[in-house]
Amino acid sequence: MVKHSMQEDFDMKKIIVFVGIANLAGLFLLSGVAMASERGAHRQFRQQVRIHQGAMSGDLTRGEIRELEREQLRIRHVKRLAWRDGVLDPWERARLKRMQDRANHHIYRYKHNDVGR
Numbered sequence: 403m404v405k406h407s408m409q410e411d412f413d414m415k416k417i418i419v420f421v422g423i424a425n426l427a428g429l430f431l432l433s434g435v436a437m438a439s440e441r442g443a444h445r446q447f448r449q450q451v452r453i454h455q456g457a458m459s460g461d462l463t464r465g466e467i468r469e470l471e472r473e474q475l476r477i478r479h480v481k482r483l484a485w486r487d488g489v490l491d492p493w494e495r496a497r498l499k500r501m502q503d504r505a506n507h508h509i510y511r512y513k514h515n516d517v518g519r
Contacts, residue, residue, distance in 0.1 A: 421457050424471050425450045445502055456513045466512040477501050
């Protein structure tokens, strides 16, 4: 049995709050995206949920959570820039799909590695 200190419990609560805020921020940012990208927005939402589940279950470490959240932020940034002109070009759509595929792979790898809290 591993004993946790009060500081570790407080740190974990901060991470959970951070993930929740990131989820909400992502939802607000994605709500402004045109309906054509609804599938991509839903996919990104599912990835955020998977990150949150990994944080809650202890499958992800703090560093892994931070890295995955940063990756999601980059995807949202690229998506916002791609939609800046009001049109999502085929090459932009392919780039976003590749980024989401890579993020999906990273989430899976981090959740299923032998490193845990």
